[in-house]
Amino acid sequence: MIEMSDHDHSFCIDRVLADAKAVCAEKGVRLTDQRQSVLRVLAASHVPSSAYDILNQLNKERKEKGETMLAPVSIYRALEFLIQHGIIHRIESRNAYVACNEGPDARHRHGEATIFLLCDKCGRAAEFQSESLGGLIETIAGKVKFSPNAPVMEIRGLCEECQKLEGNG
Template sequence: MTAAMTPAAASNAAFAAPDHDHRLCARSTLARAEAICAARGARLTDIRRRVLSALAQSHAPAGAYDVIERLAEPGGRPPAPITVYRALDFLLAHGLAHRIESRNAYVACSREHDDEDGAPTVFLICEHCGAVGEAEAGDFGAALAALARSSGFTPRAPVIEVTGECAHCRAAHGHAERPDHRTGTSVS
């Protein structure tokens, strides 16, 4: 997201631009969490807010012990792991954070989700910069939800993780996109 873009205007892009105003991005994440918790009557306690803020420091996933390090104050004691794990459980339960299974790590949620549609959350994970983009599943998500319904299957947590190279890293490394003649899509 560029400095001139609002989080809402950039919501269609899976990855924030390298020069985006990350402070605005993080503030938007916390404001969204406060609104969701207020609407649900859930308590966004100080530790839950601090854990979410620690996750929102970066678009790269952070493990629980990374979060603990981010929360540790100089000369002070870091929070107990169980405290951080409980806060993460709350954030996950309320859709304020996501677990990236392949990394055993967490990211702050950057999108509104329709919990009723059963569409999967798609995470695009850059192998170079470590950023995680959260993308709309679109027609693919609808097809996957229909497949699950027709099979009599009810997904508990439909998540798809795709690793590769984000457009920003591809441009920075001078990799150009080229068409894949087998699929008709672009690859680098």
């Protein structure tokens, strides 16, 4: 999977890191250098990355600096922390992770569902929050006395750029 190269990710990285710092300060938890490094890798792309993609990227950077290599467990611990605090999301169908693009306010809205639009060609993920879909999920779940704790929907298809490349847009 590739990502379009005409997008400047420095704004995305800065915004995601600032949001993460705000969330951690509010919750009184530490956003360690290692957690920030994992988050920086995820924020540098809109294509979901596996834990091993993140590990390989960080170890490549560490090797260039002469630093010791990270073990997979350290990446999984950082990912677990970032998920727990709503800073990143796991894309279940791809066993991959993506930085939350909705900002710190979105993490606190009750009753909203998260929707991911996943491009089958380039691999990018777009994230949206929907109060109406969240309400529908709560209504359906309520009918069977089910309590949803992570309403997430993944929709596969083609993004606008990939449609244009295929001549469908």
